Amino acid sequence: MTLRLALDGVYLQPPTDDDLVQLARRAADPGAVLPPGEAHFVTWIAGRTPQQSAQDRIARVQANRDHTRRPGWTLDLAVMVEEQPAGVQSLSGFDQWPHHRVVGTTSWLLAAFQDRGIGTLARAAVLELAFAHLRAESAKSWVLDENRASIGVSTKLGYRLIDRHHITEHGSRYAEGVYQLDRDAWLESPVRPRYRPAITGAEHLVHLLDR
Numbered sequence: 001m002t003l004r005l006a007l008d009g010v011y012l013q014p015p016t017d018d019d020l021v022q023l024a025r026r027a028a029d030p031g032a033v034l035p036p037g038e039a040h041f042v043t044w045i046a047g048r049t050p051q052q053s054a055q056d057r058i059a060r061v062q063a064n065r066d067h068t069r070r071p072g073w074t075l076d077l078a079v080m081v082e083e084q085p086a087g088v089q090s091l092s093g094f095d096q097w098p099h100h101r102v103v104g105t106t107s108w109l110l111a112a113f114q115d116r117g118i119g120t121l122a123r124a125a126v127l128e129l130a131f132a133h134l135r136a137e138s139a140k141s142w143v144l145d146e147n148r149a150s151i152g153v154s155t156k157l158g159y160r161l162i163d164r165h166h167i168t169e170h171g172s173r174y175a176e177g178v179y180q181l182d183r184d185a186w187l188e189s190p191v192r193p194r195y196r197p198a199i200t201g202a203e204h205l206v207h208l209l210d211r
C-alpha cells in the first residue's frame, strides 16, 4: 500500500517518475519557485542552470527512494493539489538515526501554490508522520532570516528559535536561524488537531526506519 498523507484536499505521496520529471522541469524555470533575487533560499536552485537543476533534483529524489541506505535517510513526497504535483515536501532522518531520532524538513512549492496555506499543511503532515508514526524526538529547520514564508510556517506550527548564526553561500553572507519542535510539544500542541492528516500506508516505512 502506497504511503499517503491527506489533509484539507491536499495529499502527499512518493512522486512517480512522471510526477518527478514534471515537477523538476517546471521548478527549474527561473522564477518558477523563487523570484530571481531570492534563489539563494534553496541551495539546489542557486547558481545552477535550469537543466542542471532539473537533472540534479530527479537524480537526488531517485537515490533517496532506497530507505535501507545509511547513515541517514530522506523521504521525498510530492505535494498534490487538485491531482497535480505542486511541489515537494521532504523529511530527513540525520546520521544517528534511529539512536537519536532527529528529523529535518525542506520544502518548495511552485509559485502559483505559495502563500495559500499549502506549505503549512504539507509541513504539518510530515510532522505528524515523524512524531506519531516514526517516533521522532525532535524536528529541526534551518532557515535564512529573509525567508519569511518558511519562518511563518515554522512559527505557526510551534517551532522555537534555538540558534542563529551566519553562513556563506556563493560568496555572500546570510543570517540563518535554527528552529526546533519537540515531540511532546507537537503531540500536545493546540494546533495539532487543526492540521492532523489522515495517514495510510506508513507501516512499511515505519518498519524499514526502525532498523
Ligand SMILES: CC(C)(COP(=O)(O)OP(=O)(O)OC[C@H]1O[C@@H](n2cnc3c(N)ncnc32)[C@H](O)[C@@H]1OP(=O)(O)O)[C@@H](O)C(=O)NCCC(=O)NCCS
Pocket: 033, 034, 041, 042, 087, 106, 107, 108, 109, 110, 113, 114, 115, 116, 117, 118, 119, 120, 121, 147, 148, 149, 150, 151, 152, 153, 156
Ligand atoms: C516556504 C514555502 C514552502 C511555504 O509554503 P506556503 O504555502 O507559501 O506557506 P503558507 O501559506 O502555508 O504560510 C506562510 C506563512 O508565512 C507568512 N509570510 C509569507 N511571506 C511573508 C513575508 N514576506 N513576511 C511575513 N510573513 C510572511 C504568510 O503570511 C503565512 O502565515 P499566515 O498564514 O499566518 O498568514 C513556500 O513559500 C515556498 O515554496 N517558498 C519557496 C521555496 C523555499 O523558500 N523553501 C524553503 C526553504 S527549503
